[in-house]
Amino acid sequence: MSCFLLLLCVLVLTPRDAQAYLDPGSGSLIFQAIAAVLAGVLVAVRTYWTRIKGFVGKSATDSSNGNAGEDRSVDDARDE
């Protein structure tokens, strides 16, 4: 019975992170936040770059042929 209680205490009092047995590395944890922000910026930049290209493409095709409406809807669908 006392063994059981001891085990129970151990289980209750052990911080959950004890399961994350892996050493994540201090530097890696700190840098990760920065990397995540940079990754997010890149995602945003790529999204807007595609939109800008689509817009520029639309203007170019407006003047060269009459299929502008069609092109724009394809680009918009890709951004979604």
Place this chain on the structure above:
Amino acid sequence: MTRAMSDSVLGSSFRDPSGFVFRHQGRILRQVNRLYAADYDQLMSSGLYEELMQDGALIPHREIEGPLSGTPHPELHHRTLEPEPIDFLSYAYEWCFSQLKDAARITLAVQQRALEFGMTLKDASVYNVQFHRGRPLLIDTLSFERYEEGAPWAAYRQFCQHFLAPLSLMSRVDVRLGELLRVHLDGIPLDLAAKLLPWRALLRPGLFMHVWMHSRYQTRYQGAGSEAAEAVSSRRLSASALKNLTTGLQRTVEGLDWEPTGTEWAGYYEGDSYNDDSFAHKREIVGRFLDQVAPECVWDLGANTGLHSRLAADRGARVIAFDVDPAAVELGWREIKRRGEEHFLPLVLDLTNPSPAIGWAHEERDSLVDRADADLVIGLALIHHLAIGNNVPLGRISRFFASLAPRLVIEFVPKSDAKVKALLSTREDIFPEYTLEGFTAAFNADWEIEETAFIRGSDRTLHLLRRRGA
């Protein structure tokens, strides 16, 4: 041969307190410890397990009644799992570029999937991935933990060292650098990778961040004690930031490529030894031998792209095709994926220096011989590279093959053959015993020659052997 079967925890399964893998009456089982109960229950009840089954991304398992008698640590027991058995365990340092890249992709895909269900991977070891039915999947069912909002990804460092560093080195420096994984059991140190990568490669945002900057932060904060602990405990990473991080890593992995050209073996099948008739006759004989033996599992040594291995695969055998050339293995793997073959695995192997047993107490990763479970070994166009190219006496070759399987199909390539002439052209012929008679005598100690066949239009001979005492 394998170590004696006993109820014991696997030599590689000791770091994670969530559970362990053990052998019980010849079966491989996984115990889930009470410590991990809540996480395991969430994996199974949240829908994540079913989704991963749909994706084919995690090894399926069934729960069995436990703890079984004789099982280690019954006091910790929560559940006993029986995962679907993996045909053959292979390790990252035996993989070609695309196999490692595919393993990286599946790891990140699993992480993305886990996040959708409020879970996250607590580790991202390359040894958590195995090839099963022709595709890579996660074999560590206990890798998942409940996601705590704001918690950073503990496995980030490990992912970068186990996957990103070797992939970037193989892609941007030399494909042989994958071999570094054999030396660095916890992945290639990022500072080492940063030093080896050319500055041009580090201009790419993905490698610049996850290898170079990452290594700088690692160095700066190692052994920093309480200062680091404070900085770390205040860091919070939102769920969407974590998702972006994972997506960023996925893009970085996708951007790494390698084309198998310009290696020694590229134009292998051209040349004097192989006129069309000889080639066809050789394949016919090998096919006949395969029909006679009807093996369940075949190891093809020096398989090149697996051209002849496929003769066994087409007959329903499970095949491992080994070759020293990463380019040949790469081409073989791409073909296997294209055909969707499920029991055909190509691997990189230097027969003169095969994978040793490594890790703690030499028990974490098994040697090649420890994993030998083939019914038949095939060694075509191989023996001259070992005996003459590498000065290995025929008797030793015979003995080594005998440690791998009870049957053998081997091609003897005589000195009159163009390929052997090429090998001897730059050196002294110190191989008086390297003749058909010498070969027969040397192999006779370990093998009984059941049949010898002469290949039309060639001086080469094919032999079907049965191990003595088999």
